[in-house]
Amino acid sequence: MVDKQRILIVDDDENIAELISLYLMKECYDTKIVGDGESALKEVPVFKPNLILLDLMLPGMDGYQVCREIRTTSQVPIIMLSAKGEVFDKVLGLELGADDYMIKPFDSKELVARVKAVLRRYQAAPVSMSAATKQQGEYVEYPNLIVNLTNYSVLYKGHSVDMPPKELELLYFLASSPNQVFTREQLLDHIWGYEYIGDTRTVDVHIKRLREKIRDDENWALSTVWGIGYKFEVRR
Structure with missing residues (x-):
């Protein structure tokens, strides 16, 4: 039961x-x-x-x-x-x-x-260290970062990072389209959708929280495109 x-x-x-x-x-x-x-x-x-x-x-x-x-x-x-x-x-x-x-x-x-x-x-199960090589479902992988949308898990530098659903979804969405710039309005629509009527500053809040948990890497970064929005920048 x-x-x-x-x-x-x-x-x-x-x-x-x-x-x-x-x-x-x-x-x-x-x-x-x-x-x-x-x-x-x-x-x-x-x-x-x-x-x-x-x-x-x-x-x-x-x-x-x-x-x-x-x-x-x-x-x-x-x-x-x-x-x-x-x-x-x-x-x-x-x-x-x-x-x-x-x-x-x-x-x-x-x-x-x-x-x-x-x-x-919010079905974020604990992630074992071996999960880094056994990812399944929808996920994106970069050096020092794996974001799995299927089991709502994030591995950063080999360690599991606790992350509320919206933060993870936002990170996955950006990382799924490297170097593509999204406006705040587009991100609000894609991540929060019809069920949420909010202010675009909601996106800024979640980006800020992501940056507190995941620092920019030499290979990638959560970048601000001034006057437009954000992108997941791949540097190499």
Whole structure:
């Protein structure tokens, strides 16, 4: 029997939290509700969620701080929930490590669809060192870098790199078309598609996070093409 995927709901509005839980339980997810940030941080290592739905406006520690704390120890997918629809709030949430951002009030079907989409993408299994020579499925390979889209894994200088789905998809997309320049709008459309209505700064945030994890190599680099967008530059 396959274990149910676990979703931690962090929201101080009991009515909303219970409603979200009900929708997800109907889809056969195992849910747990906590009403504040400190409780969420305590529950993560115990409940071991496959995904976290995190409200921003929490008593005491807000959702941004909770996200920041979780990201110091875990790459579990996080979908932020907020009544704030400003671009700044979305970008800040993504910069701190959120995988998606939904504005309240939201449609229950859309929430479930986004949860499924994030979980479907986030199947990053641990990568053994031998995997470098046993890649299967859709992957691109360069000196010191292998990005596998099939099992959502990244090997950089022989070591596995934890990476949220959107970062990996963005890296794979660029690396799949070496030296081709893409505008921010094109990248937003290709990676986030119809399910995401966002600002092009979302792309900048994800590029920044990629560069923090993967440094430019003498053979390749994630390059900025000023005034246009980005490319995966192959130097040799």
